[in-house]
Amino acid sequence: MRILVVTVVHHPEDARILHREIAALHERGHEVVYAAPFTARGTAPRPEVEGVDLPRASGRDRVAALRAARSLLAERGPVADVILLHDPELLLALPGTLRRLRREGPAPVTVWDVHEDTAAALVMKAWVPRVLRPPLRTAVRAAERLAERRLRLLLAEDAYRSRFRRAHPVVPNLATPPAGPPPPPGNDRVVYLGQLSRARGALDLIATARLLAPDVGVEAIGAADPDVRDALQAADRDGVLRWRGFLPNDRALARLEGALAGLSLLHDQPNYRHSRPTKVVEYMAHGVPVVTTPTPLAAELVERHGCGLVVPYEDPPAAAAALRRLARDSRLRLDAARLGRAAALSELNWGHRAAGFVDQLEAWVEEETAGVPVAAGTAGAGQGVVRGARRRRAGARVPARPW
Incomplete structure (x- = not known):
């Protein structure tokens, strides 16, 4: 698969995004383009990832980042099998882009990875005036319901399920334990x-x-x-x-x-x-x-x-x-x-859940491109099937843009 991973909020070295999810996709042999605020965070893309630099969305300064993300989605979206979004802000960049993609052919599977309780997080944002927090919480909940109807969702916690009306796969934040026994804890x-x-x-x-x-x-x-x-x-x-x-x-x-x-x-x-x-x-x-x-x-x-x-x-x-x-x-x-x-x-080992995360994306792509319903979480969707679906997608759109 070709997967476009996008964040304008998280650090490009975010453990969930880079060291768990992108690493699992690479392990399975998929191609990833990772768009993130590299320059703003003073870091560079890892050699194994094609990086695209985006502005950082911080405080009230979010317009430039969303414009850049919208342009990126319009350019790279048509030849992606999956668009994997990691910030709720990016939902604002989607509507026009998805309409254009659907006019051109089968749209990529667009996934929102829900990292946190966004509405609850607004309470802690010093840059959000207190008087605006209640209406913003209401707006966020409405946006979540709309996203649920239009996109695929992954949840970082089981507890987030109650915010949504449908069942969505949970991809928890787990650890990758070091291979060998760690040294005993010291005392200083x-x-x-x-x-x-x-x-x-x-x-x-x-x-x-x-x-x-x-x-x-x-x-x-x-x-x-x-x-x-x-x-x-x-x-x-x-x-x-x-x-x-x-x-x-x-x-x-x-x-x-x-x-x-x-x-x-x-x-x-x-x-x-x-x-x-x-x-x-x-x-x-x-x-x-x-x-x-x-x-x-x-x-x-x-x-x-x-x-x-x-x-x-x-x-x-x-x-x-x-x-x-x-x-x-x-x-x-x-x-x-x-x-x-x-x-x-x-119990808390990412190595036990990484394959299930990739299987889920593969199953969604197979379902969208082949038109055959696939049960959520079906293991081993099949790389050959997914790659064939990608070829069918490319044939339908006849994209001239390089990945």
Whole structure:
């Protein structure tokens, strides 16, 4: 298949997009064009991916990114078998494009990968005026219902199913555990992995680091929102913690091994109540005990598998006390690491779900191009059938544009 993957919001090195989904498509032999804000994020496409640079949609500055995305879809869409969209904003670039594609012949299978509860996430956006948040939430829910009628949907969480009227496949955020046994957790270094913001507990992280110093160091890996960047830079400058900024996924994950614990300090926000923090799964996969606030899915994982400790929301002293307990108690620390790693290998392993993700896209393409209904999630749709469908699609449209 020829797959056009598009984001104007996410980092081009996003683990779900690049390191799980695109990697799985390459493993199956499909061709991928990856359109993302490479320049704006200060990174370059990986050698195995054809990259297309797009502007970044950030805050209220989204018009240029959507115009560029619309042009890209008009240019590359006609010769794609699948258009895989990763941002709800991109739904605004679709209507005219899809109408044109359908006039030319069978339209590509257009898929929206639903990463989060968009309406709930608006509550946390500082750039959205409070007075506009209720009508925007209503508009987002309406857009989701419209998208459900016009597109194929993939959901990142089972909990997102209740937002939609139909059943849609779930492609969860899971980990790729390292092949060999990771080193045992140490007792003097704590790691935070992921985007840093107020709602994700960035200021709590700094306060926790102050309470742990100098016995236990804290390392933060990830890009930061503008309103916490100065505080993180000051904490790094003063030796309170080490902020490494954004690191590519492979380098970031390598920093986990041997850590005392991995932190997830999410606040109690609607968007986090239905999502399992990917960082928690990654900590488990790399044999690192977890210390998390009680967001429901994270707390359920930790308590069910005994792989760490749950602390109250916005309570740095409690987080510091839990980390000191892990540092003192080697048996608790080693058991948490072992149990988390075992659960990640058996239940939370992307390797067990990657083929199903690719099978789903292949089945949708076969259904659209051959006109033969295929059950959702049918395994082994067949590369030969899909490639034949692509040839039929190309014949129907007679596209002159190179892929």
